[in-house]
Amino acid sequence: MGEPAIRVEGLRFSYGSLEALRGISFEVAPGEILGFLGPNGAGKSTTIKILTGQLAPGSGRAEVLGRAVAPDDPVLQARIGVCFEEKNLYDAMSGRENLRFFGRLFGIRDLDADGLLAKVGLAERGRDPVSKYSKGMRQRLMMARALVNTPQVLFLDEPTDGLDPVSSRAIRTLIRGEVERGAAVLLTTHDMFEADELSDRVAFINEGRIHAIDTPENLKLQHGRRAVKVRYRQSGSVTEESVPLDAPDAGERLRAAAGHPGLMTIHTEEATLESIFVEITGRALAG
């Protein structure tokens, strides 16, 4: 594996007496998506603020593309893209004007704003002022803005928040496209399905500490149960039975369940990322 796009080691940060980050460490490789999962106040936004140069790091090491991060570093900021959770767009300007303005900040005079707008499904509304956009349209424009400079590292803070399922799928496809191009992505989300579907690895962060970091599959294997839940109707009532896959008679019991005349459903009892998060941190994600 080559040089990581993001490298964080023992990073600490405090807002006065409040310790927001308590020595977190992780890496994101080029072409990889790391899902950053944690409840509000866990330290996700502080980490992104430090890595994008909005906050000066406290102690520890934080590097993006081999450069120590610091506020006001135009060289580094020319190579990253950020999609904020808040919809901080210029309302009086059109979607096209917003993109062109940000293009000029990156030194791009001939930005294909229409192409970018088409990518996020806003081709028809590019000339309208952003004040007339719906929440979902604003979110898509935020995503397009993050891609203006074809960044090598993308920081995405709740990129599908407030979007309808179709738009969310389009954004996820767009993110995958960026990763295929070789971009590294640090993604924060509350949507467990999204994290599971998109992330190559996920990091569970709570109270300024990373509690676990691994692929979703590994986490599920480590923390979930290898079992199958069988539901069937018998003597007028519904019966539910859990069949551990590691049990010696597992094959025989599954065959019996499959041949049962009242069989209704068979489900795997795979753990969800949310349940694993609660198990590891003792705290719900929504909190």
Place this chain on the structure above:
Amino acid sequence: MSRPVSRWAVVGAIVRKDLLEYGRDRLWVLLTVLVLVVVITLFWVLPAGVEGSVHLGVAGLPDPGEALGGEGLVVVPFASTDELRRVVAGEAEAWLTPAGALVRDPGASEPPPPGAERVSISLGIAFPEGFPEVSEPGRATVYVDAGVPEEMTGALAGLVREVGYRAADVPLPVQVPDGLYVVLGEDRGGEEPSAREGFRPLFVFMTLMMELFAMASLIAKEIHERTVVAVLVTPATVGDVLAAKGIAGAASGFVQAVILLAAINSLSANPGLLLCLLALGALLVAGTAMLAGSSGRDFMSTLFWGMLFMVPLLVPALAALFPGTAAAWVRLLPSYPLVRGLVEVQSSGAGWADTLPELGLLAAWAAGLFGAGWLVLRRRVRSA
């Protein structure tokens, strides 16, 4: 990857964006145009000259024009005290002829003599018979119309005493204490500035004030809506953002002030010096806009902070309306050298050398306020 971007390109992009946003804000565009139109119209409606002449009727004094005439005072000799009394009381009308006042009944049918000018006499002095040859002057009577203010009556009484002393060749025992007043521009000792001249600095300030509010509002909005954060995660630095705000604010204020002066035909006297004064004034106002914009959170709070900063700056421009009435502390206000410079150049024809102290002081104030605005806004942007 995108090409490396120069600082000037970044600052230029932000300035263009700021001006575009300003142009899209209907409220500020409307107010800016409205203020310019109102101010320019007002200027041309105001009288260009000084209407300072007062007609004073005099009876019982031989050759009264020589004894009493002066700047702004037209002496109208009357043949008798009774005629003077009737005219001041409105019972008769007076026509000025080379020979003196011709008194006629209000409803007289015969036409006035050719060349005669109808005059309104609301003040009159009737000297005692035989004055000034008599060894002991008797009582002089002052006739005033009911609408004449009390101060004017007092002044006339003083004038009578002065004539008495002059006739007796005795110097007047009158002293005017000095050092109490600040006179903006040249103290022209009675040569009153016209209303247009007096209002000119105030009009310039009104356009700059609009700019202050508009710029402060845009800055507050950018911070409050956190669009500035989106800008700061690009190659744009905090310094670029602040420089762009300063340039956009100062440039729009400067351009509007220049448009105003051009429209009221006031750029002809030493235009280079005037432009320099306006540029420094616009910089001063841009710094103030940064302070107000950093303090405000919404339209109303920005308006409040803008007023708080702007009202003291307006005082010297208001004082210029009434030369000689401003207190000494007005000299300490940052906008004083700007107003004084404008008055000196436009009303007294002062040049670069004459206004060097004002230019220096204004540059120092502009740098100070711009610096303060920069520091406060930088802190605010960093914490956005």
